[in-house]
Every structure is written in structure tokens, then in C-alpha cells.
Amino acid sequence: MKGRKLLMIPGPIEFEPEVLHAMGRATTSHVAPDFIETFGTCIELMREVWRSPLGQPCIVAGTGTLAMDMAAANLVEKDDRVLVISTGYFGKRYKDIMDRYGAKTTIFEAPIGETVDLDAIENELKTNTYKALTLTHVDTSTGVRVDPEPIAKLAQKYNCLSILDGVCSVAGEEINQDDWGIDVILTGSQKAIGVPPGLALLVASEKAMQVWENRKTSVGSYYSDWNNWLPIMKAYEERRPSYFGTPPVNLIVALEISLKIIQKEGMETRVRRHRELARAFRAGLAALKFDFLPKSNEISANTLTAAYYPEGVDGSALLAKLSKDGVILAGGLLPELKKSYFRIGHMGSVSSNDLIAVLSSLERSLIELGHPVKPGEGLQAFQKDLLKLSVTHSKITG
Numbered sequence: 001m002k003g004r005k006l007l008m009i010p011g012p013i014e015f016e017p018e019v020l021h022a023m024g025r026a027t028t029s030h031v032a033p034d035f036i037e038t039f040g041t042c043i044e045l046m047r048e049v050w051r052s053p054l055g056q057p058c059i060v061a062g063t064g065t066l067a068m069d070m071a072a073a074n075l076v077e078k079d080d081r082v083l084v085i086s087t088g089y090f091g092k093r094y095k096d097i098m099d100r101y102g103a104k105t106t107i108f109e110a111p112i113g114e115t116v117d118l119d120a121i122e123n124e125l126k127t128n129t130y131k132a133l134t135l136t137h138v139d140t141s142t143g144v145r146v147d148p149e150p151i152a153k154l155a156q157k158y159n160c161l162s163i164l165d166g167v168c169s170v171a172g173e174e175i176n177q178d179d180w181g182i183d184v185i186l187t188g189s190q191k192a193i194g195v196p197p198g199l200a201l202l203v204a205s206e207k208a209m210q211v212w213e214n215r216k217t218s219v220g221s222y223y224s225d226w227n228n229w230l231p232i233m234k235a236y237e238e239r240r241p242s243y244f245g246t247p248p249v250n251l252i253v254a255l256e257i258s259l260k261i262i263q264k265e266g267m268e269t270r271v272r273r274h275r276e277l278a279r280a281f282r283a284g285l286a287a288l289k290f291d292f293l294p295k296s297n298e299i300s301a302n303t304l305t306a307a308y309y310p311e312g313v314d315g316s317a318l319l320a321k322l323s324k325d326g327v328i329l330a331g332g333l334l335p336e337l338k339k340s341y342f343r344i345g346h347m348g349s350v351s352s353n354d355l356i357a358v359l360s361s362l363e364r365s366l367i368e369l370g371h372p373v374k375p376g377e378g379l380q381a382f383q384k385d386l387l388k389l390s391v392t393h394s395k396i397t398g
């Protein structure tokens, strides 16, 4: 396919053909029996992906930002204290959202490429009473991955709700909502969950629902108010027709297909695939002398990589060359560093072949721009890293 492009940005991603076909099917009524079944199945499958048998899923038309907004609008009231733990652009966005609902926010910002110190978080929770804290699992602007579990445990210890922005992690990184005790985990459809943009998705814990029920004031956003959506989610789950706002029928049909693909692969296998490919890809880039924004492998995302352009390389020229080759990557997102780094998304149905295509195009583009790398250097490191893993696997399984 000559005109084919490889979309390797951190969302939207490459979607499975079956998922895309669903988008083009005849649109049914939102109360047709088939659609009610589809919606109900999506709710049940979300509990599996989030690992939250006790949680309340919510599916509405919107983007990841709406899911962030919905958690804030429903759980936070004016003058509530909220601690925002930020590892980049989307952490700051959560502060803006919380401020909009009148919360008293404190933001702890990690230096670029690092995470916020656990002791500092504990100290703050000990000193002040917080209603909620927010954290970003993978901040898409920096490629930094936070370990949510210890922070969620601290939130529980100090009786504070935890809200995890999982837009760039759900269905790509390890998630255990109930075990970790996280009150809301939210995402958008176009990232690792593998459905075109347009769905805001979240799962809320029993405790989150109780806190919402015990609000003193009404929810400040009409569209986000769970009073409007909870009856709809319950109705679909019980396979009854209902209506508040017309659901994006085709997107939800596509969601069911994607969730079934994820279920079939199994979350454990899927997370391992993301981890192994991400590691090998970083090895490939490191062999080409790229430096990464995250300061260590331990806190590097498995869903995307953020890397600095090598010295003397014109970033926009490099991305333009790759684009000519049919490989679409993303530029920087942090305003202060925008021009000095770029991002490669590798989540969802990403395969080793996709990453080989990216590496080989990168090598050629760098060479054409006069940068001294040897053809095959990055590819070799990538292959070696993956082979090492498969040798270990066959030893384990064989």
C-alpha cells in the first residue's frame, strides 16, 4: 500500500481493522436490543481491564479531558483541598480543572523527567487534610511513568480520594484499581484502549460513589453530573433501554470490539508486550545516541518514548523526513522544551515490526541530515534486546 502511513504518536494510535470497520457500520438506535447488549458488555469488560470488579464504569461522549473534568466535577466541592502530583503538562491541566471547580489546590511538580518524592507527599497529607489527590500514571508530555500503588496507599492512609489520570496508560501499563485502592481511573478512547477519539471512560470506586452521594452542593457541570449518567450506566448494564444524551453509537460498537481484542490477548500478556517493546525500542534509540526525558528506565513509560534530538539535529527537519517516509511522530509538548525533543507512541496494537520501521526510518533520516550514525546500529540494538528476551522466555516455557 503505497500511500500508507504509520501513525506512531501518543494518541490517536493505529487502530485494529475490525475496530475501524465498526465505525463504518450502519448506525443503530441507542435503544436497539443489540446496542443495549454492546453497551452492557463494554461496562463489564471495562471492569476487567481496570481490574475493578467493584467499580462503577462510566462511558460518555467526550475526550480524556472530559473524563478528568467529570471526576473533578463530581468529587470535589468548593474549598475542598486537592493535592495535584504533577509529572508534566497533564498534571498542570488537572490543577486548572480543580481550580475551575473552586478547589483549594496545592501542586507538587516534579523536575522534568523525574517523579515527586513519596516522603514529600506523605508529609503534606499528614500536615493538611485533603479531600483528593490526583496523579498522572504516564505523563504524555515527558514519558515519565509514576508507580500509582504507593501513592494510592498513602491516600488511603490519610483518608483522601485518589484520582489517576490513566489516559496514556489504561490497557498498556499495569493497572489494578481495586487492589491498589484507587478511587477513579480515567482514560480516553484514542490511546492504548485502541478506539478512535471521542469517548471519555472512567471507573469509580465504591468509596468515590459514596463521597459523591454525600455531596453538600450540586455538581457544577450539567453534562458531567453523575446524577445524569449513573442511571444510564445501570440501565445498560441491566440490559434496559434508557436515555440522557445520545451515546456515540458507532464508537461504542468499536469499543466493544477493542475491549474483546484486549481481553483475548489478556492484560498480563498485553502489559508485558508493551514493556518488552518499549525497552527494546529505548535500547535502539540509545544506540543511536538519543537521550531520554525520563531520568531512568524505572520511571520510563511503556506506552510512549520522549527523547531529545541529538545535538546539531534540526528537529522539525527530522520529523519532516520521517513523515515523507510515511512515519508520523509527535513533536514536544512541554512549552519550555517543545523544540528540543520529540515523542513516539507505542501503545495498543503496536508490534516489533512497527518499531523496526520507526528505527530504520530514523537511521536513514539522521544520516541524510548529516548526523554520524551507522546504518543498522539502532536496529541491531533493538533486535538484540528483543532476542535476549525471547531466549529467556523459551527457557522459561520450554
Ligand SMILES: *Cc1c(COP(=O)(O)O)cnc(C)c1O
Pocket: 011, 063, 064, 065, 066, 090, 136, 138, 139, 140, 165, 166, 167, 168, 188
Ligand atoms: C491525551 C492525554 C490527556 C488528554 O486527553 P484528550 O483525549 O486529548 O482530552 C490527558 N492526560 C493524559 C495523560 C493524556 O495522555
